[in-house]
Amino acid sequence: MQETAKEFFESKLFVPDEFAKKGGIWPLRLGRNIAKPSYHSGLMILEYYNMHFVMEGKVEFTFDKEQIILSKGDVFAMAPGSTFRYRLAPSDTTLQMIWISMDGSQAPELFAAAGFSKQAPYLLGVMSKELESTLRQLFLPLNYDMKRHNELCSILYRIFGLMIASDPSETSQTGKENWIPKSVAFMDTYYMEKITVSDVADYVALHRTYFSKMFSEEMGISPVHYLQRLRMEKAAELLSSHFMISEVSLMLGYSDSYAFTHAFSKYYGSPPGSWRATKRGSGIERTQQP
Structure with a gap:
């Protein structure tokens, strides 16, 4: 991991080619960190979709002048055009997060199906052992080629599949x-x-x-x-x-x-x-x- 004044972090960037853009969703950035006591983000506005999973500790997430404290097992999302910021919240354990940035024509529907909304761009208690294991698969030390791209896209769909709750009304x-x-x-x-x-x-x-x-x-x-x-x-x-x-x-x-x-x-x-x-x-x- 790299070290800055605010955190230890690992980040991977992907540039989608024409093949990737023909899909419904594709990865842009993957990352994970261990926060230091001064950890915080500046005001953010993205042109793509993002999810931050809280793996340990607590984070204060601010969106549209609203604030919420999120803990281990929670996740917050950022959608294109909206403004956000987040920072370390008091906790007995060190804040650790995994984040995924992505884009694609299916991204809005997948985020909505998972339960994210403009009024509440976060989900509580979504983490399971299977979801945590799936998130770890994002960081396998492999070269980024077409094979790995397909694997990553499959993992992204799997992550949403684990987050989207069954609709009781449908069943x-x-x-x-x-x-x-x-x-x-x-x-x-x-x-x-x-x-x-x-x-x-x-x-x-x-x-x-x-x-x-x-x-x-x-x-x-x-x-x-x-x-x-x-x-x-x-x-x-x-x-x-x-x-x-x-x-x-x-x-x-x-x-x-x-x-x-x-x-x-x-x-x-x-x-x-x-x-x-x-x-x-x-x-x-x-x-x-x-």
Whole structure:
């Protein structure tokens, strides 16, 4: 660590390249310190986002003319354009902090999701053993290259994942307005894999029969037929290109070509080979069935 009149500190600076800037969040500066009795910051205004984790001791954090004493396990944040200052607060233990500066299009949402706000840019008691261990990983002695950049970004997301509390309203809501969009998103994402209606019902934590009944009433189509429609529309798209029928069957998660051919024939009224030949012969685009 380096030594100044105010502290012992270690700091690492990163200059994002074009690859980094394509991500949702990227590191700019990492640091940690051990404060001396005269420790304080001047008035600060940043052009990026920052978090200071209190690892030991206490710090007095001033923001928008408000003051708060933060202790071990707390964290305070600084957002672009706001003014802050902080200094050592009386404590039986020496102040030690870890700080992270970052930027990126997802930074505002991540800070908000963690619970930081303009009125209260701090969180109390967020530190856990897992979070502390994750913070320590920021300081592994490795060169900064693309591999390390990806590792650091992963660690940043992990830090926010550990700080963001589960939303009790989301886990307790059983209304259709909550779980139907989630079930649709799940099916839209994984329909090419071997998911079943039971898998979807498990994802939204509902009994399969109840889920199917309520989904059908709300969407006007059963979840079985919704999955079937997704797969068959994708099958028609793939058959319109160069893929073999056996390849399409595998890509859509069918156990064999026979099962795929049976499902396709039932949906479109003709087997996939005949359907493709007719389409290519007529040059007419297919009409999707509801």
